[in-house]
Amino acid sequence: MSLSNRAPHTLLDRVNPVTRIAAAVIVSLPLLVTLDWVSGATMVGIVLVAALALGFGVGFITRRVWPVLALAPLAGLNMALYGKPGGAVHVDWFLVHVTDNSLRLAVAVMLRVLALGMPAILLFTGIDPTDLADGLAQVWRLPARFVLGALAGFRLITRFVDDWRSLALARRARGLGDTGAVRRWATMAFAMLVIAIRRGSKLATAMEARGFGTSRRTWARESPIGRPDAVLVVCSVLAVTIALVAAVGAGTFWAVWS
Amino acid sequence: MRPAQVRLDGWGWRHAGRAAWAVTSVSLRIEPGERVLLLGASGAGKSTLLHALAGVLGTSDEGEQAGSLTVDGERPRPGRSGLVMQDPDAQTILARVGDDVAFGLENLAVPRDEIWPRVRTALAEVGLDLPLDHSTARLSGGQRQRLALAGALAMRPGLLLLDEPTANLDPDGVEEVRDAVGRLVDDRQTTLVIVEHRIETWLALVDRVLVLAAGGGVVADGPPEQVFSAHAEELAALGAWVPGIGHGLVPRVPPTSRDAVLSAHDLTIGYEADRPVRTVTALDIPGGMSTTLTGANGSGKTTLALTLAGLLPALSGHVEASPAISPAGPRFTMLSRRVVASHGRFAMRSDETTTYHDEPVTPPNREAARTDPARWRSKDLLTRLGTVFQDPEHQFVATTVADELAIGLRALGRPAAEIAERVAELLDQLHLTRLARANPFTLSGGEKRRLSVGTVLATSPAVMFLDEPTFGQDRRTWIDLVRLVTAQLEAGTTVVSVTHDRDYLDLLGEHHIHLEALS
Numbered sequence: 001m002s003l004s005n006r007a008p009h010t011l012l013d014r015v016n017p018v019t020r021i022a023a024a025v026i027v028s029l030p031l032l033v034t035l036d037w038v039s040g041a042t043m044v045g046i047v048l049v050a051a052l053a054l055g056f057g058v059g060f061i062t063r064r065v066w067p068v069l070a071l072a073p074l075a076g077l078n079m080a081l082y083g084k085p086g087g088a089v090h091v092d093w094f095l096v097h098v099t100d101n102s103l104r105l106a107v108a109v110m111l112r113v114l115a116l117g118m119p120a121i122l123l124f125t126g127i128d129p130t131d132l133a134d135g136l137a138q139v140w141r142l143p144a145r146f147v148l149g150a151l152a153g154f155r156l157i158t159r160f161v162d163d164w165r166s167l168a169l170a171r172r173a174r175g176l177g178d179t180g181a182v183r184r185w186a187t188m189a190f191a192m193l194v195i196a197i198r199r200g201s202k203l204a205t206a207m208e209a210r211g212f213g214t215s216r217r218t219w220a221r222e223s224p225i226g227r228p229d230a231v232l233v234v235c236s237v238l239a240v241t242i243a244l245v246a247a248v249g250a251g252t253f254w255a256v257w258s
Numbered sequence: 259m260r261p262a263q264v265r266l267d268g269w270g271w272r273h274a275g276r277a278a279w280a281v282t283s284v285s286l287r288i289e290p291g292e293r294v295l296l297l298g299a300s301g302a303g304k305s306t307l308l309h310a311l312a313g314v315l316g317t318s319d320e321g322e323q324a325g326s327l328t329v330d331g332e333r334p335r336p337g338r339s340g341l342v343m344q345d346p347d348a349q350t351i352l353a354r355v356g357d358d359v360a361f362g363l364e365n366l367a368v369p370r371d372e373i374w375p376r377v378r379t380a381l382a383e384v385g386l387d388l389p390l391d392h393s394t395a396r397l398s399g400g401q402r403q404r405l406a407l408a409g410a411l412a413m414r415p416g417l418l419l420l421d422e423p424t425a426n427l428d429p430d431g432v433e434e435v436r437d438a439v440g441r442l443v444d445d446r447q448t449t450l451v452i453v454e455h456r457i458e459t460w461l462a463l464v465d466r467v468l469v470l471a472a473g474g475g476v477v478a479d480g481p482p483e484q485v486f487s488a489h490a491e492e493l494a495a496l497g498a499w500v501p502g503i504g505h506g507l508v509p510r511v512p513p514t515s516r517d518a519v520l521s522a523h524d525l526t527i528g529y530e531a532d533r534p535v536r537t538v539t540a541l542d543i544p545g546g547m548s549t550t551l552t553g554a555n556g557s558g559k560t561t562l563a564l565t566l567a568g569l570l571p572a573l574s575g576h577v578e579a580s581p582a583i584s585p586a587g588p589r590f591t592m593l594s595r596r597v598v599a600s601h602g603r604f605a606m607r608s609d610e611t612t613t614y615h616d617e618p619v620t621p622p623n624r625e626a627a628r629t630d631p632a633r634w635r636s637k638d639l640l641t642r643l644g645t646v647f648q649d650p651e652h653q654f655v656a657t658t659v660a661d662e663l664a665i666g667l668r669a670l671g672r673p674a675a676e677i678a679e680r681v682a683e684l685l686d687q688l689h690l691t692r693l694a695r696a697n698p699f700t701l702s703g704g705e706k707r708r709l710s711v712g713t714v715l716a717t718s719p720a721v722m723f724l725d726e727p728t729f730g731q732d733r734r735t736w737i738d739l740v741r742l743v744t745a746q747l748e749a750g751t752t753v754v755s756v757t758h759d760r761d762y763l764d765l766l767g768e769h770h771i772h773l774e775a776l777s
Contacts, residue, residue, distance in 0.1 A: 130353050152351050158395070159347065163652065165529065169569040170653040173645040174713065175669035177636025187655040194699050195651055202348035208314045209341040210351070210362035210409060220360035220373045 007126025010055035011228070018135035019229040020123045023236040027119050030240050031112060036254040037104070039247035040111025046239045047118045056122060064125060068117035076110035083109075108254075115243075129154055134223035145213055152207060156199055163195055164188065261290035261449045262338060262416030264311060268325030270474070271306055271315060280306040282324070282474030288466075290416070291446040295460055295482070296453045298470030299496040300702055300732060304453045307470070308419045310334065311451065312341035329417055337366045340410030344422040344730065346402035351409075355381070355397075356390025358405055362413040380412035384438040398555045400431025404438050411442060418443070420452045424459060425730040428555065428758035432459060439463065455498045455732045457486075469493065497704075497732030505737050505761060510744055512768040518542035519583055519721055519752050520566055520631075525575035527558060527565045534573050535561045536776055543721070545580070548743070548753045548766040553773030559756045560648065560725055562773065566754065567645045567723045568631025577631055583720045584629045585638045640666050644719030648726045648756075650710035654698040659690055659709055662698050666717040680716060688712045689738070704735035711742060721752040728759045740765055 012020065031043060051061055080102050087100025133151040136142045167188040171177055176184050207213070247253040270282040281303030288294055298304050309315050310327055313334035329338055340362075343349050352358045359377045368376070377390070384404040397405060403423055410418065420439065424432040436459050443450050443463070452460055467485040469478040477492075478485045486493070486500055494503045520543040528535040536558040543549050543566065553559045564570045566577055627633050631643055647653050656662040663684050667677045685691040688708040693701065698709055707727065714722055724743070728736050743753055743766060757763060763770070 130357060151353075155350070155353060155395075166647060166649065166652040169564060170645075170647050171655065172569055172636045173567065173639060173643075173647075174653060174655060175637045175640040175666050175717070176655060184655075191651060191654060191699075199348055202343070202345060203351070205309070205314050206341075206343060206349035206406070207351055207361075209312050209336050209339075209343075210413065211336040211365035212361070214336065214365060216367050217364050218367050218370055218373070220357065220364050220370060220377075222370070 008055065008057060008060055012054055012123070012126075012232075014228040015232050016135045016139060016223060016225050016229050017127045017132040018139050018223075019225070019232055020127060023232050024120045024123045026233065026236040027240050028116050030244055031115055033257070034244065034247070034253065034255050035105070035108050035112065036247050036252040037108045037111055038250045038252045039243040040108060040115045042243040042246045043115035043239065044111060044118065046242065047115070047122070050235070050239070051118075051122050061122070064121050065118055068114060068121065071117070072110040072113040075113050076106040078106075079109045080106035131223070134219065134221060138219055138223040139225055144217055148207075148212070152203055153200065156196075156203065159199065160192070160196060164192060167191055260416050261447055262329050263290050263331075264288035264327075264329055264417065264449065264451075265331070266325065266327045269310075269327045270324035271303070271310060272322045272324075273306075274319065274321050279324075279474070281470070284470065284474070284476060285325075286468065286476055286479065288449060288451065290449055292466055293443055293450040293464045294452070294466045294468055295457065295464040296451055296468050296470065297455070297457075297493060297496070297498050299472040300704060302470040302472045304470060305421055308341065308421045308451065308453055311417060312336065312339045312419050314341065334417075337362070337413045338415060339417045339419060340413055340415035341419045341421065342403065342406045342410055342423045344425050346399045346406070346426060349406045350394045350397070350402055353394055354390065355386070355388050355392040355394055355405060358394055359408045359412050362409055366413060376412050376414075377408075380408040383411060383442060384408045385434070385441075398431065399427045400434040403427065403431065403435045407435070407438055407442075415448065417449045417451070420450070420454070422454050422730070423452070424454065424456065429760060432456075436460065436463070457499050458501055461501055469496075494733060497734040499733050505733070505740065505765075507737065507740055507744075507765055509765050509768075510747065512548070513546050516544040516547065516769075517580070519545040519580045520577065522566065522572075522577050523575055525562075525565065525577065526573040527561045527570065528573050529561070529570065531573055536773070538562060538575075538773075541771065543752060543754055544769050545752050546747070546750055547768045548747055548755065549769040549771060550763055550767040551754060551756045551771050551773065552758065552763070554775040557773040557775050559773055563723050563725055563754060563756050564645070566631075567643045567721075568634055568639055569645060571632040576626070578626075579629045579631050579642070581629060583642050585634055585642070637669055640670055640717040640719065642719055643721050643723065644714035644717065645723040646710050646714050646725060646727060648729065650706040651699060653710055653713060654706075657697055658695050659698055659701070660685065660694040662709060663712050663716050666713060670717060684712045684716055687715075687742070704731055707731060707735060708738060708742075711739065715742070715746070719751070721754065722746060724753065724755040724757075726756055726758070728757065728762050736761075 027043070031039065052058070080098055081096045083102035083105035085097040085099040085101055089097065089099050090103075091098040129151055133147045137144050137147040171184050171188065244253070264287065266284050266286050269284045270279050272279045284307065296304050296307070306315070311329060311334050313336050315321060327334065350358060351361050356374075356377055359380050360373050363373045363376060381388070384407045386401060386404050386408060394402070394405065407423075423439075424435050427435065439450070440463055442448060450464075452464065454460055461482060464482060467478065467480065467482050468476060469485065469489065471477040478489045486502070490500045490503055493500045522538055522541045525538040525541070526534045527538065551559050551563060561570065565572055568577070631639070634642070654662060656665055660681050663681045664677050667680060685694055688711070690705060690709060690712070693705065698706065701709060711724070711727065727739055727743070731739065740762065743755070747753055753766070755762070755766060
């Protein structure tokens, strides 16, 4: 990965990874069940200010968020063309009904996609898998067998990428590279499966030989929860409350069930 | 730390779902502080025994036990026993050096404030002077094995079990690990059991040799000198490298003709355009000779071999095959490429092949394309450039051994009768006739290696590339391989081997290329 893509050091580094996940849930849940442009726009604004305040650079935010920026207008267009009709009709052709209502929906959906996507991307950026595992097991008390198994397995993924590449080159070397792509893929998938199971079981044996899964275990490193975590949670609740209150105040509040 | 005592009485183990016992009727005692080298034919159950002593064979779900096996009079358990296995990659558990060593201590529920001092001590003992948060992905094979050793050691085991700990390492790595183990057992406070067919490496360290029989039981047991003088030939035949009994092969007289069959100029190699592995200014592979390619870990030996073999397109520069071995036809294909803007360099996307017609082909361009192996059709490689991959499993595509050998010949459209004849001949040559109907993935390490070489021999390529062909092989397979390669050379084939193996270099280093380490 090139340098420019690496996660920058931000104030979020002082927060436990599981708190980041909690914060992402807190800000997105109320936004998932409401649909209006004011709360969306407010949230996007708050996230931008918060991201800059936390220490994310403008360049980094743009690079990470652009897939969402690209996606939002697409979701909006769909809504404009096919959204629930209502109010003045602007275009009416076959299944397409562009109305006041559908346009309002389109704007709201575009802002929703941004308001949901941006905080999630920025909060999950640069979480170290090891630290996350520490947090999941010690703070959230998920079973160690599951968390550490997943963490150790995660490391094998890079090996699997190399394996797949070698498998592809070997198919070319064996004279199977010219035709029969489906058959070739099948032989690669089978070999990959066998190799993955072998590697996985060797790793499991190595873990077992170090006493994994026998009984109670200790943790070499504390997964700390402290003031920064409390601050992030409080700020997330505040942010989402402000967004909803703004919507109610502006009279645009619209829950999806209403 | 207190050294452990091992006791086996008529012990045996049968893996769940298998008809045959992996080990039967082994009775022996290992006294505290003894250092034992465990030998035996492949399939005699050495690894099974070691895993049992490590306490990782599992419960009755995973197999059936006969007799008894105890460590200090108890069922073996991880912690009291420490195990280091063969594959450096498969036993690195966590992403940071410190965490990896601490892993066993956490599992043994060692209090947090004791963990880190023990981690630091263990790392110092194996001579790994690295920061605790150093990435385990950036370690060499020798460093990884020492890390695994530190992980076992931190648990303060009374019994240290090493299962071919150096089989997959280059000579420097072997020395690092051997020296680290030597320091650890120096005070006789650890009982040591090593499985390894490179006996010479461990000879000075062990005071007892145990030989398991393939059919069950112990065939020899005693001080090294005694066992090796009484059973030398027998052990050599089992595949062990017995001190004093070499491979018995002599280098052939290389031919004098040295016209290059392949040459490279101003080459930049790598898998992805934005991540070049290294550059090579100029290089020739002389025809009809054996070229050996050496270099430190990560110096790009494998990448270079794959590039010369026409499997990876060069990122820049040229690989040129001699016109004599290049395909003659006017129609050729190329690897699908994505032109990297403005640099005019190429990145490989997949091994998909497409007909090469999107550029106007002027005569010099056409000639250059004809002699560039990366642009040949996959089928054209079969009789020209053959490649034996480091991991045989990467190149298996069929469901039986016989089919595996036939596939290249079928791709060439050879008549069925000819294919059958050639396959039978190869099976015999590779000692695989008995296994003709077996699935390639179920073979032993040595059998897989021989089969992977056989798949390339089948279509008689003009140039044969071998990536670490002797890695982890026992003496019998080693000798088989060197004989096969020598026979190919005698038949006029050009051979290029990536290797670390000193004996192999002595016999086959007719033309030697050493890649300097990259900074």
